[in-house]
Amino acid sequence: MGLPTFKKGIHPQDHKTLTNKKPVEVLPVPDEVFIPLQQHIGVSGEVLVEKGEEVRTGQVIGKSEKFVSSPVHASLTGKVKAIDQFLHPLGTKVTMINLEKTSDEDQWDKLSIPADWQKATVDELRNLIWQAGIVGLGGAAFPTHVKLAPPREKKIDTFILNGVECEPYLTADHRAMLEMADKILNGMSIIMKILGTENGFIGIENNKPDAIEVMQKLVTEKYPNFIVSPLQVKYPQGAEKMLIEAIVHRRVPAGGLPMDVGTVVNNVGTALAVNNAIMDGRALIERIVTVTGEGVNDPKNLMVRIGTPFRVLIDACGGMKEKANEVYMGGPMMGFAQTNLDVPVIKATSGIICRETAKKAATKIYPCIQCGSCVTACPMNLLPTRLSSFAESGKLEEAETFGILNCIECGSCSYVCPSQIPLVQLIRVGKLQISEAKRKKVA
Amino acid sequence: MEEKTNKEMEDGNDPEKSPAADQQKGEASEPAAPVKKEPPSEEPAAKPKPAPVAKDPRDKLYKADKAYIISSSPHFHSGSSVPKIMWSVVGALAPATFMAIYYFGMPAVVMITACIAAALVTEIIMNRMKGESLTINDGSAAITGLLLALTLPPSLPVSAGVLGSIFAIAIGKQVFGGLGYNIFNPALLGRAFLQASFPVAMTTWTFPNTAKYAAVDAVTAATPLGQFKFEKIVTDYADLFFGNISGSLGETSALAVLIGGIFLLVMKYADWRIPLSYMGTVFILGGLFWYFSPDKYPDPLFHMLSGGLMLGALFMATDMVTSPITNSGAWIFGVGAGIVLVIIRLFGGVPEGVMYSILFMNAFTPMINRYTRPRYFGEVRA
Numbered sequence: 078m079g080l081p082t083f084k085k086g087i088h089p090q091d092h093k094t095l096t097n098k099k100p101v102e103v104l105p106v107p108d109e110v111f112i113p114l115q116q117h118i119g120v121s122g123e124v125l126v127e128k129g130e131e132v133r134t135g136q137v138i139g140k141s142e143k144f145v146s147s148p149v150h151a152s153l154t155g156k157v158k159a160i161d162q163f164l165h166p167l168g169t170k171v172t173m174i175n176l177e178k179t180s181d182e183d184q185w186d187k188l189s190i191p192a193d194w195q196k197a198t199v200d201e202l203r204n205l206i207w208q209a210g211i212v213g214l215g216g217a218a219f220p221t222h223v224k225l226a227p228p229r230e231k232k233i234d235t236f237i238l239n240g241v242e243c244e245p246y247l248t249a250d251h252r253a254m255l256e257m258a259d260k261i262l263n264g265m266s267i268i269m270k271i272l273g274t275e276n277g278f279i280g281i282e283n284n285k286p287d288a289i290e291v292m293q294k295l296v297t298e299k300y301p302n303f304i305v306s307p308l309q310v311k312y313p314q315g316a317e318k319m320l321i322e323a324i325v326h327r328r329v330p331a332g333g334l335p336m337d338v339g340t341v342v343n344n345v346g347t348a349l350a351v352n353n354a355i356m357d358g359r360a361l362i363e364r365i366v367t368v369t370g371e372g373v374n375d376p377k378n379l380m381v382r383i384g385t386p387f388r389v390l391i392d393a394c395g396g397m398k399e400k401a402n403e404v405y406m407g408g409p410m411m412g413f414a415q416t417n418l419d420v421p422v423i424k425a426t427s428g429i430i431c432r433e434t435a436k437k438a439a440t441k442i443y444p445c446i447q448c449g450s451c452v453t454a455c456p457m458n459l460l461p462t463r464l465s466s467f468a469e470s471g472k473l474e475e476a477e478t479f480g481i482l483n484c485i486e487c488g489s490c491s492y493v494c495p496s497q498i499p500l501v502q503l504i505r506v507g508k509l510q511i512s513e514a515k516r517k518k519v520a
Numbered sequence: 521m522e523e524k525t526n527k528e529m530e531d532g533n534d535p536e537k538s539p540a541a542d543q544q545k546g547e548a549s550e551p552a553a554p555v556k557k558e559p560p561s562e563e564p565a566a567k568p569k570p571a572p573v574a575k576d577p578r579d580k581l582y583k584a585d586k587a588y589i590i591s592s593s594p595h596f597h598s599g600s601s602v603p604k605i606m607w608s609v610v611g612a613l614a615p616a617t618f619m620a621i622y623y624f625g626m627p628a629v630v631m632i633t634a635c636i637a638a639a640l641v642t643e644i645i646m647n648r649m650k651g652e653s654l655t656i657n658d659g660s661a662a663i664t665g666l667l668l669a670l671t672l673p674p675s676l677p678v679s680a681g682v683l684g685s686i687f688a689i690a691i692g693k694q695v696f697g698g699l700g701y702n703i704f705n706p707a708l709l710g711r712a713f714l715q716a717s718f719p720v721a722m723t724t725w726t727f728p729n730t731a732k733y734a735a736v737d738a739v740t741a742a743t744p745l746g747q748f749k750f751e752k753i754v755t756d757y758a759d760l761f762f763g764n765i766s767g768s769l770g771e772t773s774a775l776a777v778l779i780g781g782i783f784l785l786v787m788k789y790a791d792w793r794i795p796l797s798y799m800g801t802v803f804i805l806g807g808l809f810w811y812f813s814p815d816k817y818p819d820p821l822f823h824m825l826s827g828g829l830m831l832g833a834l835f836m837a838t839d840m841v842t843s844p845i846t847n848s849g850a851w852i853f854g855v856g857a858g859i860v861l862v863i864i865r866l867f868g869g870v871p872e873g874v875m876y877s878i879l880f881m882n883a884f885t886p887m888i889n890r891y892t893r894p895r896y897f898g899e900v901r902a
Contacts, residue, residue: 089596245596318897331898403589409596416590434589443602443658444700449791449845450600457897462845463889480896488594495600496700502592 080283082309083319086456087489089245089312089410091284095369095376097248101256103380104393106153106181110384111163111173111421112138117212118219119145124174130157131179135360136186137208138174147220148210151186152362152382155179166387166406166420167413173421176384187358194355199271202355206271209354210361210424214346215239215315216407218425221347225271227336233272235325237342238265240281240288241308241315244408247428249365250345252378254281254288258295261345262303264352272341277303278324284310312410313487317342319456331483346427366422368394372401372431381422387429388418401431410488443496451490451500457483461490461500468507473514476507484508602699605789605840606659612780612789613666613835619776620769623728624674628769632669634678638685639665646694660699664688667707667835670770671828671875672714675726680718684710704882705839708875715875723870725766743767744826745871748818760825771828781834790838793850798833799824801858809866817866829861832874842882849885849892857881 115121120143132138132151140148151174159175188208191197207222227233238261242250254261262279269277279296281289293305306324313319318329320342327338335342343351346364353359362383369376374395381390387404391397397404405412406426422429451461459480467476481504490500620628643661647654655661665685672681688710696702715722725743744755744765759765761774771777784790807820823829837843837857844853857877864873 087598089598328898330900331896333898402586403595405593405595407593410594412593412595414588414590414592414595416588430595432595434595444698446602446605446700446840447843447845448605448840452845452847452894458894459896460845460893463893479893480899483896483898488596492594492596493598493600495602495605497597497601499592501594505592 080307080309081323082311083314083322083456085454085458085489086311086313086319087454087492088310089492091245091310092369093246093248093251093284095246095248095371096367096378097251097285099248099252099376099378101252101365101378101380102393104382104385104390106178106183106382107385107389109155109158109175109177110152110382111175111386112149112152112384113163113165113171113173113421113423114139114149115171116149116218116383116424117147118217119143119147119223121172122146122148124160124172126157126160126174128157128160131155132157132176133186134183135188135362137210137360138176145220145223147212147222148208148360149174149383150210150360150362151176152384153178154182154184164417164420166415166423166426168416173384185359188354188360190355190358194267195270199273202267202271205354206351208360209350211347211350211354212361212424213344214350214364214424214427215344216411216425216427218423221343221351224341224343225268227272227341231336231339233274233336233339233341235276235278235340236265236269236272236274237320237324237340238277238279238345238348239315239317239320239342240279240285240292240345241320242285243282243310243312243315244410244412244427245312246369246430247367247408248369249367249378249427251285251288253345253349253365254285255291257349258291259299260352260356261348262292262295262300263356264348264350265303265343266300267351267355268341268343268348274341275302279303279305280308280314280320280324281305282308282310282314312489313456313485316456316485316487318485331480361424364422364424364426366390366426367428368431369428370401370430370432372398372403372433374398383424384421386419386421387415390422390429391418391431397431398433400433403432403434405430410492411486440497442498445496445498448495450493450495454489454493456487456489457485459484461504462498464507465490465498465500465503468503468510471510473507473511477511481507482511602660603658606663608787608789609663609784609835610659610666612783613663613670613770615776615779616670616770616773616831617666619773620670620674623764623772624726624769627674630678631672631674631676631681631769632666635669635672635681635685636662636665638682639668639689642686642689643694646690646698650694650698652698655699658699660693661689664693664706664710667770668710670831671707671711671768673722673725673767674769675724676714676718676721680714680721683717684714687713700841702841703885704879705836705842708836708879708882711875712879727766728764728772743871744822745865748822748826748871755822755826757821757825760822768828771831774825774830777830777834781830784834784838790834791843791850793847794838794843794854795833797851797854798837798858798861799829801855802829802861805859805862806865809862823862823865827865827872828874832878836874837878837881842885844885844888844892846889846892846894848894849888852888852892853881853885856884 120141122139122141124139126138134154136151137148138151155176155178158177162170163173165171203222211221212218240254289307296303317335321327321340329338350361366381367378368390377394404415445462464481484504488501639661640656643656688706692706692709693702765772785792802823803820806823809817810819860877860880861873
């Protein structure tokens with residue numbers, strides 16, 4: 078237990094054995110895909126294609142000239158079937174480009190890449206990452222080129238590769254580290270060149286000893302300046318602030334960003350995408366998705382095209398069991414519940430989890446017994462029980478003094494609450510009300 | 521957290537057959553575009569029309585094959601629950617209860633049963649009066665009844681115990697709003713009520729039914745603390761530890777209380793900071809007095825083992841509802857209770873002060889919570 082970690086946090090059952098021994102299978106290109114114009118935090122792009130137009134794999138079909146944005150690409154070779162509002166995994170209908178496959182062979186539209194990336198300029202590399210539509214694949218989907226362009230006054234001296242994957246069930250990053258370690262570490266080298274940093278850490282939780290071994294071996298052979306950092310298993314260690322504290326013992330100031338402590342964190346999937354863009358000129362059109370849970374017949378790790386409907390993935394895993402009654406995108410701690418399986422895989426889809434649960438409406442909510450479990454669990458050292466009651470009673474000013482805006486919504490408080498109070502859910506509502514009130518004030 | 525399910529289309533299309541589903545999607549999305557373009561042509565009639573949403577042909581695409589449970593994350597729960605915690609506390613009191621029955625026999629059984637029953641009945645009546653569903657299953661009323669019984673002298677009339685139990689639940693807990701809202705520990709409040717109402721009966725003690733006291737003729741006895749305070753007699757530590765002394769039903773055997781308490785601490789149903797700081801303060805402060813005048817004051821070990829300190833520190837001061845939620849608050853709470861206890865024991869008019877010391881600090885809990893907000897991650901305080 079001498080391994081580093083952050084303070085507090087929780088230990089949920091990880092359920093990773095369902096898929097952690099299963100190699101990534103490539104899912105055949107689906108007959109049609111639905112590609113949302115906006116899959117990232119930032120400005121939404123504009124549609125660049127028309128209905129009926131032929132598209133090639135990797136062709137840009139939507140983009141914006143604004144810096145905090147990310148283009149989207151055709152993930153198959155075919156033609157535009159429709160451009161319309163379709164259901165998004167986050168529950169709303171958004172503009173999507175519906176593509177229909179016309180050829181099983183991919184006709185690639187590749188990025189023009191430098192012959193030797195080591196000789197390319199930083200701006201060139203960053204621009205390629207932007208063009209490739211790379212966003213944080215850990216789940217937040219923040220445009221990577223923006224993260225890799227810190228203001229000049231922020232000196233970045235440390236890069237951390239996030240291979241923690243602390244959410245239960247998910248094994249996509251784990252399998253990527255086992256099977257594509259070389260590409261990931263090459264992607265990491267590229268990122269570190271862009272940032273101009275010397276210190277590179279690879280954070281992996283101790284429940285993935287095989288991944289630690291593979292990475293360590295490769296680091297010793299080819300990347301002697303990297304450090305593999307095994308970590309204690311704890312949720313939410315994959316959160317940037319927690320990971321930075323665990324590995325380099327720096328505390329990101331409240332309201333600040335990792336760059337404020339000279340650190341940048343990227344997910345292993347992101348590093349892989351960076352490698353594929355710079356080395357092969359391939360835009361981000363596919364990702365690894367873990368399809369798992371007790372509700373699916375044959376859980377798998379799949380390499381799928383962005384835009385593939387969930388249904389296709391679940392069918393490829395032997396379909397859902399009769400009794401499965403809950404499906405969400407992402408891990409069970411922060412994932413989004415789905416009403417429908419026709420929604421597409423987006424860049425931030427790390428997993429699709431099908432489970433069987435008891436009806437949640439039947440859960441009895443007891444009053445808060447002041448047990449302090451949530452206080453012990455909160456990685457941000459907040460008082461969730463106070464925050465949620467402030468939020469519930471509309472005491473927004475007090476909630477703000479108690480630091481409600483620092484909540485990272487990891488859900489640890491709700492997870493441990495013996496009274497089953499929806500703590501993080503109430504806190505979310507409070508945060509939303511505060512930011513709305515602020516927006517009104519500005520307007 | 522209940523949520524809506526999405527059951528829009530009832531068509532008999534098998535969702536598993538993807539070609540069929542795809543065809544359906546094709547039909548559904550093709551006409552979608554023209555429909556979208558209609559509104560401009562009928563510009564003047566552009567009134568808010570909610571109806572078209574339901575008729576949106578694209579909804580055919582989203583025929584729900586099943587009603588899924590929709591809730592906000594997290595979708596996982598640790599499985600801990602209020603009843604689990606409360607009934608575990610009841611279980612943790614089993615050794616002390618067993619020792620009470622072993623030493624005091626039938627009267628102990630009657631007193632304990634009567635107090636629990638009175639607590640449960642009062643809870644039910646209060647639930648009914650407040651028009652809420654029954655809350656006896658959560659186990660908190662049973663704890664109150666049992667804890668109260670364990671703090672009473674064995675010779676107390678059962679009717680008094682029942683009265684204390686009723687007071688504890690009705691006034692100590694339910695008038696504040698029930699579980700989670702009370703300011704004072706209900707069992708201790710019930711005991712304080714009895715102490716005020718029946719001062720003589722509440723301080724009349726009997727010897728346990730053991731060989732040691734078989735020859736003793738006396739009907740009443742003094743507790744070890746009382747003996748020391750008024751007669752300067754020190755009781756044998758082994759007797760204190762195993763409970764072969766006169767005293768309240770459950771507080772006689774330090775060992776039995778300790779076993780249950782350790783269980784609570786291991787299960788994390790009690791915050792270890794509170795018993796440690798409470799007993800630690802009594803040990804150090806009591807020890808200081810003893811060090812400077814050993815003939816006048818008892819030694820710290822005697823403080824630890826006598827009276828209801830173990831029971832109070834492990835089972836009452838740690839009551840979640842009435843103790844602070846912050847870590848630093850827990851330390852303040854324990855130290856404060858320890859200081860109050862030593863002052864009462866050494867300088868007060870009564871030999872024992874566990875009850876008052878905890879009740880005293882209970883009153884400060886909301887304030888302690890308020891002023892001990894921990895510094896959140898990355899917070900810079902001016």
